Amino acid sequence: MSQAPIIEELNDPLISNAISIWEKGVFKERDGSMSDAIKYYREALKMYDQVEKVYKKKLHTEWLLYQKLEKLNLNEDDKMNSTGDSTNNEDEDESLLPCWIFEMLPNDILLRIVSHVVRLSGESWVNLSLSCTRFNDLCFHNSVPYKTFKDVIYPKQVYDDVLQTLNGENSIKNLEQILWDKNYELMIKQRPYIKFEGVYISVVNYLRYGSNVDGSSSLRNPVHMITYYRYYRFYEDGKVLRLLTTDEPTFVVKYFTRENHIKSSHLCSWKLYFDGETNYVTISRSNDKYAFEEKLIIRNQGHKRFQRLKWMESTVEDKEGNVSNCSLKNEKPFFFSRVISYAHEVAANPITTK
Incomplete structure (x- = not known):
């Protein structure tokens, strides 16, 4: 061409x-x-x-x-x-030589290094595994990194203990023991969790049909494309920042913190329920007249674990106890987007295991 x-x-x-x-x-x-x-x-x-x-x-x-x-x-x-001359070949051969320091260190010491990296972030864990064959084996063919990751992410989750007890689950620890025992790799694959290193975003597009002005000779009614965004940013203390707006992520994410007091945002509470089969996160807030509650199921997005929040229900309860269901006809799932500045905030306060 x-x-x-x-x-x-x-x-x-x-x-x-x-x-x-x-x-x-x-x-x-x-x-x-x-x-x-x-x-x-x-x-x-x-x-x-x-x-x-x-x-x-x-x-x-x-x-x-x-x-x-x-x-x-x-x-x-x-x-x-x-x-290339022989000198270059010698340089290449030297670059392929193993790192003798790592070769000399026992696995126990290297696993301590791996555990420290895992506590920084899951991304750092993956990057370390790509550095050499030995680290790859230690990162993904040993139970220690999985246990470390488990000890980092799950203590940060805020569980609905009251509902767990009502449904016959004495504690999440007992459930953990029954379902996975010490198979930490399987636990991380199956046990859902909320992520704090970014923001969950839902993009909603739908068509709204208008009406012609008086005296118009057009046979077609105008059609409007409506676009709005929902944002959730979860915090480890059981709070979640919620925002419904027409502003795009480019203008929101950078300033989306509870310290900034963004207009029309709400600081809500969140709790996670999990019984081994069913899981959902409940987001609740209230004012003088109403109590609002939104429930979303945690789902995978392709090969990415627990990356998506799918709507389950949204309800409003008044002071008399009357509950109304909100329409979810136009609503779309939330997808998690990692934000570097958020990740740095989380990494600045890592949970250390005993």
Whole structure:
């Protein structure tokens, strides 16, 4: 495919400007803001009606260039390997030599290092396992790291002890012993938990049909794309910051702390219920007139463990004890997004095990 036509098209100021606006729409669509995305798409199409076609050509051309660059890099690497002298080969051989310090250390000492890294974060645990074969074996083929991770995440969970007792579960410790005993790897795979190193975000898009103005001759009613976001940020002390807004994550996440007192946010309480089969987290808040309660089930997102919160129910109770169910027709699941600044806050106060 010749690159000349697409380059000529992009040199046209009108087409180039239309492409820029179209790309803004693409970014908005990725963020879940469909109404803004549609606005940019329409603006770009009004400017140049073939903008989508040119945009696809641009992406294809960029992909072809990337492929060619990859081939060039591979060819250069082959030349370097074939023309390397004996000195370079010796350097390579030396770089492949094992680290004698680690070879000299017993597994007990290395497992202490692994445990310390696991307490920092799950991400650090994975990164350490990728450093060498021996650390990989110690990280994922030994029970110590799993036990350490278990001792870090589960004491931070706030369980609904009253409900557990009513349902015949004397304590979460007994349940842990019955279901998994000392199989900590299986426990981490099956026992749900709330994450604190980021924020749970739900993006809701739905269509709302309007009505024509008086005297309009149009046979079609206008359609509005409604987009809003729900945010949950959980804290280890049993509090959760809740926010319903039309603001995108770019403008919210950075400042989403309970210290900032964000407008329209609520500081709620949360509790986790788990009986071995059923699990859900309850988020509750109240005011002078009503008590609000939201229940969400903790689910996996593909291979990512306990990354998703799925709606179970949302209720409102008045002072007389009358309970009403809120409609969940348009609601979408929450997905966890790790935030580096949040993770640093959590890592600054690690739980040490005895």
